[in-house]
Amino acid sequence: MENRNFENLNLNEDVLKAIQHMGFETPSAIQEKSIPVVLEGADVIAQAQTGTGKTLAFGAPVISSLCDKDNRRGVKALILTPTRELALQIKEELKRLSKYSKTKVLPVYGGESIERQIKDIKNGVDIVVGTPGRILDHINRRTLKLGGIDFLVLDEADEMLNMGFIEDIETIMASTPEEKQTMLFSATMPEPIKNLALNYMKDDVEHIAILKKSLTVDKIAQNYFAVKNKDKLEALCRIIDLEEPESAIIFCRTKKGVDELVEAMQSKGYNVEGMHGDMSQNQRINTLKKFKKATLNFLVATDVAARGIDVENISHVINYDIPQDAESYVHRIGRTGRADKEGTAYSLVTPREISSIRQIEKITKSKIKKKELPSLEDILEKKYDNLLNDITSKIGEKKYEKFMPMVKTLEQNFDLSEVSAALMEMLFSKDMSFEYTNDKLEADVPVRLFLSVGRKDSINVKSLLTFIQDTASVKKHEIGDIDILDKFTFMDISSNTAEKIINKCSGKKLNRRKVNIEIAKSKK
Numbered sequence: 028m029e030n031r032n033f034e035n036l037n038l039n040e041d042v043l044k045a046i047q048h049m050g051f052e053t054p055s056a057i058q059e060k061s062i063p064v065v066l067e068g069a070d071v072i073a074q075a076q077t078g079t080g081k082t083l084a085f086g087a088p089v090i091s092s093l094c095d096k097d098n099r100r101g102v103k104a105l106i107l108t109p110t111r112e113l114a115l116q117i118k119e120e121l122k123r124l125s126k127y128s129k130t131k132v133l134p135v136y137g138g139e140s141i142e143r144q145i146k147d148i149k150n151g152v153d154i155v156v157g158t159p160g161r162i163l164d165h166i167n168r169r170t171l172k173l174g175g176i177d178f179l180v181l182d183e184a185d186e187m188l189n190m191g192f193i194e195d196i197e198t199i200m201a202s203t204p205e206e207k208q209t210m211l212f213s214a215t216m217p218e219p220i221k222n223l224a225l226n227y228m229k230d231d232v233e234h235i236a237i238l239k240k241s242l243t244v245d246k247i248a249q250n251y252f253a254v255k256n257k258d259k260l261e262a263l264c265r266i267i268d269l270e271e272p273e274s275a276i277i278f279c280r281t282k283k284g285v286d287e288l289v290e291a292m293q294s295k296g297y298n299v300e301g302m303h304g305d306m307s308q309n310q311r312i313n314t315l316k317k318f319k320k321a322t323l324n325f326l327v328a329t330d331v332a333a334r335g336i337d338v339e340n341i342s343h344v345i346n347y348d349i350p351q352d353a354e355s356y357v358h359r360i361g362r363t364g365r366a367d368k369e370g371t372a373y374s375l376v377t378p379r380e381i382s383s384i385r386q387i388e389k390i391t392k393s394k395i396k397k398k399e400l401p402s403l404e405d406i407l408e409k410k411y412d413n414l415l416n417d418i419t420s421k422i423g424e425k426k427y428e429k430f431m432p433m434v435k436t437l438e439q440n441f442d443l444s445e446v447s448a449a450l451m452e453m454l455f456s457k458d459m460s461f462e463y464t465n466d467k468l469e470a471d472v473p474v475r476l477f478l479s480v481g482r483k484d485s486i487n488v489k490s491l492l493t494f495i496q497d498t499a500s501v502k503k504h505e506i507g508d509i510d511i512l513d514k515f516t517f518m519d520i521s522s523n524t525a526e527k528i529i530n531k532c533s534g535k536k537l538n539r540r541k542v543n544i545e546i547a548k549s550k551k
């Protein structure tokens with residue numbers, strides 16, 4: 028895979044341009060194996076974990092194929108997902124992949140106006156991404172016709188099985204033409220999923236399995252900061268000014284992102300340079316030499332450019348942009364915490380990326396803790412302490428004799444305490460590398476709730492949603508991902524709604540079982 032890139036995978040030029048614009052230079056394992064097979068027209072069963080780049084693995088070849096076909100009207104591809112949140116994530120990814128083509132993508136899920144969805148479908152759409160319940164509703168209303176689709180994708184099929192959607196899926200699949208191309212992606216392959224493939228997929232279906240690698244991140248303290256995209260630069264500067272790392276790699280998703288961040292940081296006075304594939308070999312070698320010799324404090328890089336970096340004393344890795352998959356995340360942060368030293372990894376995460384952080388936690392079996400961004404007061408206190416230490420050190424060295432005549436002159440006209448304060452203000456202002464705002468930078472992120480009921484209590488997503496909505500008068504769009512396990516459940520909820528659900532629903536009965544709800548301490 029080291030020598031492979033997207034240009035070798037026979038994708039349409041418009042899709043390749045979009046992938047380059049997204050900043051992805053090298054395909055992940057599932058992408059490298061799936062894309063050529065899908066482009067050849069084969070049915071695919073792919074077993075791969077969430078967070079490995081699956082959306083691009085099926086999205087890129089589907090859009091590429093649609094670009095190369097005729098422009099007939101009507102839905103040409105259907106993608107089924109277990110949750111509204113995943114449907115929206117996939118829609119956003121497909122929208123980015125369609126940047127240079129005319130492919131139209133529509134998300135379809137419950138909790139939104141079905142009349143608006145009907146209108147959007149009538150106006151013309153190429154790809155529909157939706158949850159089984161709402162897709163089936165459209166089929167029954169005859170507002171979504173699947174008789175002419177070329178592609179059917181089942182993403183996270185095992186999760187749809189766990190959520191009780193298997194019968195809906197079979198009904199939907201029966202409404203599609205036999206000659207379509209079908210792709211099934213699933214982390215596990217339980218018997219009902221195998222039967223689904225047996226009954227509805229071609230005999231010569233291609234099987235792809237991405238083996239789970241041991242992705243360990245020992246000796247690395249992992250934290251994330253929740254920020255809005257527009258506040259990332261100030262957040263980064265606050266972190267650096269408080270932590271004062273001597274050597275740190277900062278990762279950006281795109282080459283353009285590297286150039287823009289380097290320029291912004293240099294304008295603030297940081298000792299920083301960038302590294303990416305468009306730079307000459309000599310440029311990269313010289314930059315790396317400076318970084319290894321510690322004459323350069325900060326290196327901003329893309330994933331591919333950073334591959335050859337082997338530096339022992341990197342104290343911090345900062346993900347200015349989070350990577351596309353867990354494996355890339357582990358490769359990034361593994362550059363700190365080497366040679367039996369502890370390292371620190373920080374990620375700047377926008378609200379829509381919180382689910383990606385949870386996926387990385389799940390795959391790496393590690394905890395990425397949310398941390399509060401340093402406040403203006405925290406940084407000022409740090410700067411004051413540093414300045415006092417520097418002044419104390421200079422007094423101890425007694426190397427200030429040549430400045431004594433100047434002090435005597437100032438003493439004749441001013442109080443020495445005022446002179447000292449003015450000099451400290453000058454030094455302090457020079458040391459401040461960033462003009463901070465007093466705005467609260469933290470973005471609102473979902474709260475994770477723990478519920479004391481699970482699959483063994485005969486609950487599913489539908490019954491749980493009904494219980495929460497009816498008991499707490501909560502709207503469906505306020506509820507995020509739901510993870511139902513055997514004996515308990517995790518639910519993501521907007522922070523301003525969490526307390527209401529706890530107060531209204533905790534202690535009430537669902538399926539004759541008392542439900543206790545609290546803020547989840549950690550996700551097991």
